[in-house]
Amino acid sequence: MERAASFAQYARHPVGHYLAGAHWLTFCRAPRFWGFALWGRVEADEVRPLVDALGLELHEGVPPHVSLVDATRLTGADAAGFEVLQRYVAEHHLALARQVTSLALVHPAGFEGAVVAGFYNVLERPYPVSLVTDVDLGLARLGVVDDAFAPALAAAIAEVAGSPLIGAVQAAVRDAPRATLAEVARQLGLSSRTLQRRLTDEGTSYTTLQAAARLARALERITTSESSLTSIALDVGYSSTQHMSAAIKRATGKTPSALRAG
Numbered sequence: 001m002e003r004a005a006s007f008a009q010y011a012r013h014p015v016g017h018y019l020a021g022a023h024w025l026t027f028c029r030a031p032r033f034w035g036f037a038l039w040g041r042v043e044a045d046e047v048r049p050l051v052d053a054l055g056l057e058l059h060e061g062v063p064p065h066v067s068l069v070d071a072t073r074l075t076g077a078d079a080a081g082f083e084v085l086q087r088y089v090a091e092h093h094l095a096l097a098r099q100v101t102s103l104a105l106v107h108p109a110g111f112e113g114a115v116v117a118g119f120y121n122v123l124e125r126p127y128p129v130s131l132v133t134d135v136d137l138g139l140a141r142l143g144v145v146d147d148a149f150a151p152a153l154a155a156a157i158a159e160v161a162g163s164p165l166i167g168a169v170q171a172a173v174r175d176a177p178r179a180t181l182a183e184v185a186r187q188l189g190l191s192s193r194t195l196q197r198r199l200t201d202e203g204t205s206y207t208t209l210q211a212a213a214r215l216a217r218a219l220e221r222i223t224t225s226e227s228s229l230t231s232i233a234l235d236v237g238y239s240s241t242q243h244m245s246a247a248i249k250r251a252t253g254k255t256p257s258a259l260r261a262g
Helices: 007-012 044-058 079-091 093-099 110-117 135-142 149-161 164-175 181-187 192-201 206-224 229-235 241-252 256-261
Strands: 017-020 024-030 033-041 065-076 100-106 129-132
Touching: 007 017, 007 044, 017 149, 024 044, 024 149, 024 241, 033 044, 033 149, 044 079, 044 093, 065 135, 065 149, 079 093, 093 100, 100 135, 129 135, 135 149, 149 164, 149 206, 164 181, 164 192, 164 206, 181 192, 192 206, 206 229, 206 241, 206 256, 229 241, 229 256, 241 256
Parallel strands: 033 065, 065 100, 100 129
Antiparallel strands: 017 024, 024 033
16 A cells, blocks of 8 residues: 555545555555554544544445454553544444445554444444454455455554654665565665565565555556556556556455556
8 A cells, every 4th residue: 555645645546556654554555445443542642633534435426335443553542532532333323334344453453452343332333343463364254355354454664653664665665666585685785685584574575565565656647547458557567467457456345457447
């Protein structure tokens, strides 16, 4: 997924992008897969812009979709922050029931986990909710087949939360989608082995970051330009249109032509 520079940019082209605050990010992985993540201690003032961004998935033209909430990195529970989220769900109950077909809530352990897991017990649920402790299990509950999502989400959170290494690799891959691990390592002044090891320590890999960057760029080009699919595939680093189509079908359930047709 690629980071949107502003709310306006995310609102124009949400698919394949995410918008982030200090302790949250919201994403549109595919037209039928949205969600958000929280980490650290989230205060009410920080939740309000998140709620504004969440409202985008309720807009006319957005298809019904599944949603995943990753709260595994929360370290504190702010009552006022949760109240803002509860008010959003209550005020938009009908629209959420129409737009969100099911939601997977990935909760942390301990006290924070109990608070997060109890979130939907204090208000009427507008959609079915699955409580899970792992992102991949959440995807399974939602029926989403996307092996690259969990590492891509972890990489995005690490970038926002302050991982300079992942941010540097993502920038390098965006600028040169065909760059090899060795070429990017050399650009960063590291050996290939060191870069690979440090990315593993961050919970991701070069292959994952490169695949996520290619997919995000391809989705953006397909939905916002009139370039041929062959041109897009080669420009973003795929070896062929067929390879790009297969990657997009795995991630979104749709072909590039279907996505372009809306």
